Amino acid sequence: MSGNSPPRGHIENVHGDSQFAEALRSAIRSSGLSLDRIQARLRARGTPVSIAALSYWQSGKRQPERNDSLTALAELETILKLPAGSLLALLPPPRPRGKQAAPPEPPVTETVRFERDVLLGLLTALGAPDALxxxxxxxxxxxxxxxxxxxxxxxxxxxxxxxxxxxxxxxxxxxxxxxxxxxxxxxxxxxxxxxxxxxxxxxxxxxxxxxxxxxxxxxxxxxxxxxxxxxxxxxxxxxxxxxxxxxxxxxxxxxxxxxxxxxxxxxxxxxxxxxxxxxxxxxxxxxxxxxxxxxxxxxxxxxxxxxxxxxxxx
Incomplete structure (x- = not known):
């Protein structure tokens, strides 16, 4: 196999404030797996993460911070054939909370496949906004x-x-x-x-x-x-x-x-x-x-x- 992508099991040497996002994006690209396939494998391992969350993580818009997200990150390293702890080591400190904090990452415990707000919008249109x-x-x-x-x-x-x-x-x-x-x-x-x-x-x-x-x-x-x-x-x-x-x-x-x-x-x-x-x-x-x-x-x-x-x- 030829090309510029790094071999599976390794992470490119990247620098800057988005080391984690760049490394994750590179590893996903090298794996040849779609976000759908990665999400399905995470779910099968009992660590569900929404596709939106995976997309936000690799774009650098958000980062895994909660305990369940960090657990899923360890499984993600296995799925992408990366050394244990290699992605975790690139995570910056948790972002500040409060009025200046970035929006929280999409929930994975309330629903597995989609963001809660998406479902609430449909339930409201149906006339059952409090159904959950x-x-x-x-x-x-x-x-x-x-x-x-x-x-x-x-x-x-x-x-x-x-x-x-x-x-x-x-x-x-x-x-x-x-x-x-x-x-x-x-x-x-x-x-x-x-x-x-x-x-x-x-x-x-x-x-x-x-x-x-x-x-x-x-x-x-x-x-x-x-x-x-x-x-x-x-x-x-x-x-x-x-x-x-x-x-x-x-x-x-x-x-x-x-x-x-x-x-x-x-x-x-x-x-x-x-x-x-x-x-x-x-x-x-x-x-x-x-x-x-x-x-x-x-x-x-x-x-x-x-x-x-x-x-x-x-």
Whole structure:
């Protein structure tokens, strides 16, 4: 291989106030990885960082300062095949706080894939600005996702069955939040399959983000359970890229989550792994999975959350 880029595992000698940003930018360029791919690998390691944050770090507009960001930085060094601590050593002192401080880096604990302000804008437009913080009147008892991967490795569809238990009388809807790994492909088509119908919906095509109301066919009373089923289908082929992973972020505990991933026989992965990272834990728990005779794998989480749970493949 020829060219002016430094070999993987090393950092260029850079000088000036933006040593960290220049070194990170150079290492990313040398790795050949897109920010999407880097973000997916960080998430699989249990140290999620938004693409916006990665972009700000390499541009020098912001820098990792919080404990979770510094933990992610150590994983980033491994992903970019850099010596341990080499990026950390280039970080300048933390920036001052208060009225003269720079804006804080994009949050990674509130949401994994996008900035909280982006989501709040959609929720406000939908008429539910307090949905993230208000006390939930529905408990998600069980969830079953079936993700179909196309022959080109993209995400063909996701079929979901969800079971809720009402904490108060009169519960009649659930708010769906969906984020695509490939915003350029456009939003998927949301179809209600049983026991619900589509209410208000808002889409941010630039961020690949969708929020929608799934209205129950009838209100339910306190203590009652309710089952709904819906599908998100993408146009294709080619299907939107999914960074070889499917996952859920659970902001609250769930009793049972079942995830199935079905692969097209034309594109069978060499390896599949389950990953689970509880909020507050430094590293995810990983577990190898075996394909069944129908080219599928599954993983089950019992009494899980808050945290991330999913399947990745190579």
């Amino acid at each position: 913080d208000q006390e939930q009147q529905l408990t998600l008892v069980g969830l079953h996702d079936r993700c179909r991967v196309g022959g080109d490795g993209g995400q063909q569809s996701i079929t979901t069955r969800a079971v809720f238990e009402a904490r108060t009388d009169g519960q009649d809807r659930w708010l769906l939040i969906y984020n695509s790994d490939d915003p350029s492909a456009g939003p998927p088509t949301l179809t209600t399959v049983r026991n619900c119908h589509l209410g208000r919906q808002q889409v941010d095509t630039g961020n690949g983000l969708m929020v929608a109301e799934l209205l129950f066919d009838q209100p339910i009373r306190r203590g009652d359970t309710y089952l709904i089923e819906y599908e998100l289908a993408n146009a294709g082929p080619p299907y939107p890229t999914c960074n070889r992973t499917h996952w859920r972020e659970f902001r609250r505990p769930i009793r049972e989550y079942l995830l199935e991933v079905h692969f097209n026989s034309a594109n069978i992965p060499a390896r599949c792994q389950q990953f689970a990272k509880q909020t507050g834990h430094k590293h995810p728990r990983m577990r190898n999975l075996s394909l069944d005779t129908r080219c599928s794998v599954h993983a089950v989480a019992i009494d899980f959350g808050p945290g991330l749970f999913g399947i990745e493949w190579e």
